[in-house]
Every structure is written in C-alpha cells, then in structure tokens.
Amino acid sequence: METFKRVAGAVGIALAILIIYGLIEPQLLDVEEEEAVIPGLPEEWEGEEIAVFGDFQTGMWLDNKSTMEEAVTEIIERDPAAVLMLGDYIYRPNDQSDQEIEQALEVLRPIGEADIPIYAVLGNHDFGLQNKDGEPALDVAERMRTALEAIGVEVLHNEAIPFSGTGPVLPGVEPGLFIAGIGSDWANADVPAEALAEIPADAPRIVMMHNPNSFEELPAGTAPFAVAGHTHGGQVRLESAPQWSWVALTSNEPVHVDGWIDGYGAAGNELYVNRGIGMSTVPIRINARPELTLFTLTSGE
Known part of the structure; x- marks a missing residue:
C-alpha cells in the first residue's frame, strides 16, 4: 500500500509538471527557416523570403495573443516579400463579438502598416466549424473575410493572384x-x-490552404511548393513521433502534422505544414511549439 502511494504520488507530480510545461510551451515561438524550391522562379524572386503562419484561434480561453505579437514583430523585422496566413483566426467567430475580432486584427495591423503584403485563406473555424460534420456558416465566413480585407489582407478563395517582382502585377x-x-x-x-x-x-x-488534406486533390506537378496549417503540430505529442499526437489519435481523417510531408500528394508536389500559433480545446502544447516559418525562395537551378 505504501509503495502504491509513492508511485501514485510520483505519477501525480510528473503529471502536474507536464501540465505546467504544457501551459508554458505556447509562449515558446519557433522561427523555422526553410528553403522552398519553385521551378522557373524568376531571377528577381531568387532569395526572397516569404513568411507563413496561422491558426491564431483568438478568443479561446487562455489564447496565445502574446506569441502572435512576437511572431508579428519578427515578421516586421525580417521584412519578407509577403506574408501568407493559413486560416482559423478566431476560435468561435459565430458567437464572438466584433471586439474579439478586432483583438486579432489589432495584432496583425502593424504588418500592413509596414507595407508588407498579406495574403490569407479561411479555415474551418472561420466558417464556425468545430468539427467536420457541422454545417458551415457562410455569413460568419463573409464577416471574417470582410474584417481581414478592412486591414488590407487579400483573402484568396479558390483563386490565384499574379505577381511581378515583389509587388502586385501591373497591366501589360x-x-x-x-x-x-x-x-x-x-x-x-x-x-x-x-x-x-x-x-x-x-x-x-505558391499554393496555400488551411487543411493539409486539400493537398491530395492537386494534380501532379501543379504545386511544387505548398503550405498548410490546421493540425497545430499535433498540439500534444510524443517527441519525434508525430503520429502519436492528440490531434492524430482523436481525428477520423488522415493527419499530416508538421514540416515537409514526405510521400504525400501527387508526383512533383511538395507540402509544408506549419504548426500555427494557437490551440484548440485546451490551451496546452507539448512537443509542438508554435511556429512562424520563413521560406527562402529558390528556383533550385
């Protein structure tokens, strides 16, 4: 009985330490630097940086605003050619106030003020969806789109934007x-x-999406560099074993957790999954630190 008490006490202490660390890790931003190969990339784009982040989940209890602010500060200091945002900006946009939406936009606004172009897609939370079987709220998504566009964010919905050099394409x-x-x-x-x-x-x-599962639908050779979010890196997982993550074990669909996803999608397509900034359900991350990714573009030639 005494041995059982000692073991139970040790387990309880270990669990408490793990939970405390899980509450700390969301504040530990990873700034990942990667190289993205884009065949045929024009010479003027060679060596340019693109910043990628998302999954802010603003409005969740104990959300991660301070880490989001840190990521924005890093972006402004690095001054990339563009910023790509991967969706899920508000945790429950269908029942949260304009004030809570403004909280997320307030953090993002300095990027636009620094004259850095921002492009975005919408995620499931931006449609008011907490699970895959829900009914998307189109009015909620439109509200989110309008709010983002009001601060200069270009929201892309099954469409592409052409560029010339490091700015919007000009006529002719x-x-x-x-x-x-x-x-x-x-x-x-x-x-x-x-x-x-x-x-x-x-x-x-460059092809961007919220859910990595959309990547599988892209025809061969049409997405040599693609980015996605959604998974939060598994949010809670065993170190070096992303398949043993909370997100993967509780999902009824394939989960591609983070980083470059080997052997996925059609030939000639490459996907990078960003771990995002915020969280779902519980405000804890373990072995899945929040991430800002900075990609250096190259033609690979």
Missing part, C-alpha cells in the same frame, strides 16, 4: 509568380481546380 507586365489560395476543406469549399485555373501551366506558383 508579365507576372513573375502566382499565389493560389484554396478554400476550406471542412466547409466543403476547397476546389483546387478553380484556384489553379488562371495560372499558366508552366508558371511558378
């Missing part, structure tokens, strides 16, 4: 790079064919 100028944004998978609004329709077959492009 051949676009040097396209950014395509795919709609929300859980809202049954992801149509990759529409997102790619206006991009010339051999034109260099």
